Amino acid sequence: MQLILHRVDLRLTHTFTIAHDSRDVQPTLIVELQDGNYRGFGEATATRYYGITIDGMASALEAIRERIENHSLADPEQFWADMQPYLAQNSFALCALDQAAWDLWAKRQGQPLYKLWNLDPSNSPLTDYTIGLDSPERMVQKMQERPWPLYKIKLGRPEEDIALVQALRRHTDATFRVDANCGWNVADAIQKSKILASLGVEFIEQPLPADDWEGAKRVYEQSALPIIADESCILESDVDRCAGYFHGVNIKLTKCGGITPARRMIFRARELGLRVMVGCMTESSVGISAIAQLLPLLDYADLDGAMLIANDPATGVTFGDGKVVYAKENGTGVRLRLGNE
Structure with missing residues (x-):
């Protein structure tokens, strides 16, 4: 299994303003898990409010690249449990990885995940x-x-x-x-x-x-x-x-x-x-x-x-x-x- 990270700047159609923030561009990290013909994808965005950056998420995932790529991913819940101790301080990175894992696992089964x-x-x-x-x-x-x-x-x-x-x-x-x-x-x-x-x-x-x-x-x-x-x-x-x-x-x-x-x-x-x-x-x-x-x-x-x-x-x-x-x-x-x- 191969880990691939994609950094993307999402351009907002309108300036998006809430009580504590305003932005025109939303940086995001797309995580790809590739296994032969199957590709699973997950995502997490950067946010100043929670102190999350694209570099921080990428660094957290790179630090455990070998663990990720050597995992069998037979069960997404077990995969999450195995990765969580290493990503406990960056739930956003863990989220993107977990989404990619579920996507890849379901594609291996040949079914939509909700089914x-x-x-x-x-x-x-x-x-x-x-x-x-x-x-x-x-x-x-x-x-x-x-x-x-x-x-x-x-x-x-x-x-x-x-x-x-x-x-x-x-x-x-x-x-x-x-x-x-x-x-x-x-x-x-x-x-x-x-x-x-x-x-x-x-x-x-x-x-x-x-x-x-x-x-x-x-x-x-x-x-x-x-x-x-x-x-x-x-x-x-x-x-x-x-x-x-x-x-x-x-x-x-x-x-x-x-x-x-x-x-x-x-x-x-x-x-x-x-x-x-x-x-x-x-x-x-x-x-x-x-x-x-x-x-x-x-x-x-x-x-x-x-x-x-x-x-x-x-x-x-x-x-x-x-x-x-x-x-x-x-x-x-x-x-x-x-x-x-």
């Missing part, structure tokens, strides 16, 4: 389409460019948030979800939840700073809308902690270390009665196609990453009016198209 898990994609939830924080006029324009049944609205300017959602609501009947990206306080969240409920908002994602557990409890008990944890739910152990503080969790594969731990987190959240969402980090079709294999297990999905970029380096799953359309390929459905590929 090997006995999942029925007809039960998949719709994915939302994210509207990054901007002026009301620009956000309306972004909605009009892509009519969609379900929008995720990035907020985080407490004095403007309600007026912004009201302005957007005048232009669409689509369901809204709002994501404050840790930008509110307790009073903001409770008060705004009542108004947002009347504006057709389905839930609020991570209104408070990630470590404000006392505040999260109060919002959980008094909010007029479900509250979904994002920055407060990173590792597997965080799922248990979120019970009684949030109504659901948003699992990000890059943060937890890949498909393998994400599946365990989904099953554990179900045991605890939590709603389950899986989100993305503006990945290309490589990462989105890997995440999409989990869709039938979810209540909510935020898998619009590939739709936000102008130079997708791969093909894979697509979304028609919010509904996943799986590629007619085995594994996760990814085909890379870098250079002459």
Whole structure:
């Protein structure tokens, strides 16, 4: 088995702004595992918020190249367990490697990955389409460019948030979800939840700073809308902690270390009665196609990453009016198209 690393700069169609970041280019690392005629792909993006760089991920993987290339990969879960001790400090690199492993393994079996898990994609939830924080006029324009049944609205300017959602609501009947990206306080969240409920908002994602557990409890008990944890739910152990503080969790594969731990987190959240969402980090079709294999297990999905970029380096799953359309390929459905590929 051969390890190949591809560094790619993803160009965003629009400047993407959230409460703590703004960017026009998203650097990403695509991991390829090649074994004879089979090629498995995985991906993880760089992020300043979590201190993740492309060089850091590449160095972490290069340090264990021999272990990776000599592994039999007979079982992706065992492969993850064997690699995790060496990549424990870089969950993003572990995620990209794990996705590639599952893709390669399923291609060896000659089946799409979701079929090997006995999942029925007809039960998949719709994915939302994210509207990054901007002026009301620009956000309306972004909605009009892509009519969609379900929008995720990035907020985080407490004095403007309600007026912004009201302005957007005048232009669409689509369901809204709002994501404050840790930008509110307790009073903001409770008060705004009542108004947002009347504006057709389905839930609020991570209104408070990630470590404000006392505040999260109060919002959980008094909010007029479900509250979904994002920055407060990173590792597997965080799922248990979120019970009684949030109504659901948003699992990000890059943060937890890949498909393998994400599946365990989904099953554990179900045991605890939590709603389950899986989100993305503006990945290309490589990462989105890997995440999409989990869709039938979810209540909510935020898998619009590939739709936000102008130079997708791969093909894979697509979304028609919010509904996943799986590629007619085995594994996760990814085909890379870098250079002459």
